[in-house]
Amino acid sequence: MNYDLNQISGKEEKKSTFAVLKKLLQLISHERKNLLLAFVAIVINSTLLLVSPLIIGHTIDNYVITKQFNGVLLYSGILFMMYLVTLLTGYLQTKLMGGVGQRTLYTLRNAIFSKLQELPVSFFSQNKAGDLISRVNNDTDKLNQFFSQSLMQFLSSIFTMLGAGVFLLVINFKLGTATLAPALIILIFTGFVSAWVKKKNAINLKSVGNLSAGIQESLSNFKVIIAFNRRDYFRKRFDETNQQNYKTAIGAGIANTIFVPVFGFFSGAAQLIVLVYGIHLISIGEFTIGLLISYLSYAVNFYNPLRQLAALWSSFQVAMAGWDRISQILSLESDLQVIDDTSFDGSNELLTFKNVHFSYTGGEEILHNISFNLQKGKTYALIGPTGGGKTTTASLMARLYDATKGKVLLNGKDIRSYTAEERSKKVGFILQEPFLFTGTVKDNILYSNSAYKDYSNDQLEEVIKGAHLEGILALFDKGLDTEITSNSDNISLGQKQLIAFMRAVLQSPELLILDEATANIDTITEKLLSDILKKLPKETTLVIIAHRLNTIENADEIYFVNSGEVIKAGTLDHAMNMLVKGKRNS
Numbered sequence: 001m002n003y004d005l006n007q008i009s010g011k012e013e014k015k016s017t018f019a020v021l022k023k024l025l026q027l028i029s030h031e032r033k034n035l036l037l038a039f040v041a042i043v044i045n046s047t048l049l050l051v052s053p054l055i056i057g058h059t060i061d062n063y064v065i066t067k068q069f070n071g072v073l074l075y076s077g078i079l080f081m082m083y084l085v086t087l088l089t090g091y092l093q094t095k096l097m098g099g100v101g102q103r104t105l106y107t108l109r110n111a112i113f114s115k116l117q118e119l120p121v122s123f124f125s126q127n128k129a130g131d132l133i134s135r136v137n138n139d140t141d142k143l144n145q146f147f148s149q150s151l152m153q154f155l156s157s158i159f160t161m162l163g164a165g166v167f168l169l170v171i172n173f174k175l176g177t178a179t180l181a182p183a184l185i186i187l188i189f190t191g192f193v194s195a196w197v198k199k200k201n202a203i204n205l206k207s208v209g210n211l212s213a214g215i216q217e218s219l220s221n222f223k224v225i226i227a228f229n230r231r232d233y234f235r236k237r238f239d240e241t242n243q244q245n246y247k248t249a250i251g252a253g254i255a256n257t258i259f260v261p262v263f264g265f266f267s268g269a270a271q272l273i274v275l276v277y278g279i280h281l282i283s284i285g286e287f288t289i290g291l292l293i294s295y296l297s298y299a300v301n302f303y304n305p306l307r308q309l310a311a312l313w314s315s316f317q318v319a320m321a322g323w324d325r326i327s328q329i330l331s332l333e334s335d336l337q338v339i340d341d342t343s344f345d346g347s348n349e350l351l352t353f354k355n356v357h358f359s360y361t362g363g364e365e366i367l368h369n370i371s372f373n374l375q376k377g378k379t380y381a382l383i384g385p386t387g388g389g390k391t392t393t394a395s396l397m398a399r400l401y402d403a404t405k406g407k408v409l410l411n412g413k414d415i416r417s418y419t420a421e422e423r424s425k426k427v428g429f430i431l432q433e434p435f436l437f438t439g440t441v442k443d444n445i446l447y448s449n450s451a452y453k454d455y456s457n458d459q460l461e462e463v464i465k466g467a468h469l470e471g472i473l474a475l476f477d478k479g480l481d482t483e484i485t486s487n488s489d490n491i492s493l494g495q496k497q498l499i500a501f502m503r504a505v506l507q508s509p510e511l512l513i514l515d516e517a518t519a520n521i522d523t524i525t526e527k528l529l530s531d532i533l534k535k536l537p538k539e540t541t542l543v544i545i546a547h548r549l550n551t552i553e554n555a556d557e558i559y560f561v562n563s564g565e566v567i568k569a570g571t572l573d574h575a576m577n578m579l580v581k582g583k584r585n586s
């Protein structure tokens, strides 16, 4: 399956603004109560702002012109109280929506992270870690900014604008129509440029993702960079990505600010229309000065929110572009689903490959029509030239990938019918490059092994003894409490393999796969491991991938893996011969 997010985004069909808005609102639907409260605060706020010009006009016409200062004082007091209420409702609205934004951010990040945990290995080999980090951190924050800062302003602006529009038309229809005409031009303009603004923002977010991927790559490979003195190379690459990001950011910035001057120009024009046309109406006796002042306020109340909407619309376009990138991840499904297949082939073998074909996404076929089986309690060795397909074959045994054609059976049942938990209990895999987490040796041994999770050090040491692993643990100065730093630089590659070995053995798997697990271990420790392997429960099946032939001399069966084939190699001598010739020796 194609999991490359950059390719998916290219193919994605265009979604309408309305559809995206609907999805965004669904995302915060569980915040109904807070949203409702915030909305009530907006309605109160906007209504008070809308009524105040009328009160001002009324005060001027009835009390200022006639010099009745008691009335002026009374209405000033009423206006002051109204402004106080708007202050409170404004605060309430900001507080409520800030909470909604942060909770949405929290939920979204959790949702993306959980989705990432569900996705298969192919997803991670097709996407850059830095870009994924940027989606989890940066893109979700764009949505948070929209929800916490813009959404309610957005609604409040629309509400005030519509209210002011109604007042403008009701007070004087002809003057109202003339005042609102520039808004129509703004609406048409917005409709035309919105898609372009969103696209500019999407390009910018993508380049932020690339920048983050570049930083991640150079940070995780700093030793190679220093050893080869290639700082200049990475600096140059970083500079290129940074420049690209700078250019796309400028593009997005221009796109995002395009609304503001255009909206500003047309709102200025509208006020001019009110002034000129309003003075004309006063001169012919159809309007009063107080009414014109109120009218001007309504025009301002209509166009100011519209001007704000210009900035908010950009923020909405940024959020939509961010949401698109997030939803690309959320809508992915793992192609390693558990299938509902209870059929049992009646065999007694632990693992069977039945006419298995396999190719990586978009690549050539790596395994062609492979059939073999592994019996319980036996030791198998996979040998073959570099790139011959050994790790790929082992990965199919652990269902890191599914066969493109054919079937893999575990205990006579389709391997796809086991849940990930069941499968990981049955199959232990020591990878070529074992990964350790920040923590202690104990944390790493217990990773994915819930059976001993509450064990004290003493109890766990007993278990380790029972599995004959105490000799390995003794190789660590502080035993179970040995600290492992974030990139496990404080321990050697061989030591990492030893920890991975203990982790896998303690799980008591039915099938234990060791992929080059002794490649970085001295011969004495290797002997120690080989003794431990001999003491594993007699029904444990072992698959050993190794280049060093001494590691596989005790194997019951040797398979030669090369050029898409997995062939029985017979005796060790025969296997050596095949390895030397790099092909089948008949």
Ligand SMILES: Nc1ncnc2c1ncn2[C@@H]1O[C@H](COP(=O)(O)OP(=O)(O)OP(=O)(O)O)[C@@H](O)[C@H]1O
Residues within 6 Å of the ligand: 125, 360, 361, 363, 366, 384, 385, 386, 387, 388, 389, 390, 391, 392, 393
């Ligand atoms: N994630 C991947 N995506 C695409 N192709 C891959 C991937 N992993 C391996 N390959 C290709 O599959 C082929 C077999 O690789 P594999 O790692 O199985 O070989 P191997 O026999 O284990 O090699 P080595 O002895 O070097 O570990 C190689 O041509 C390799 O380029």
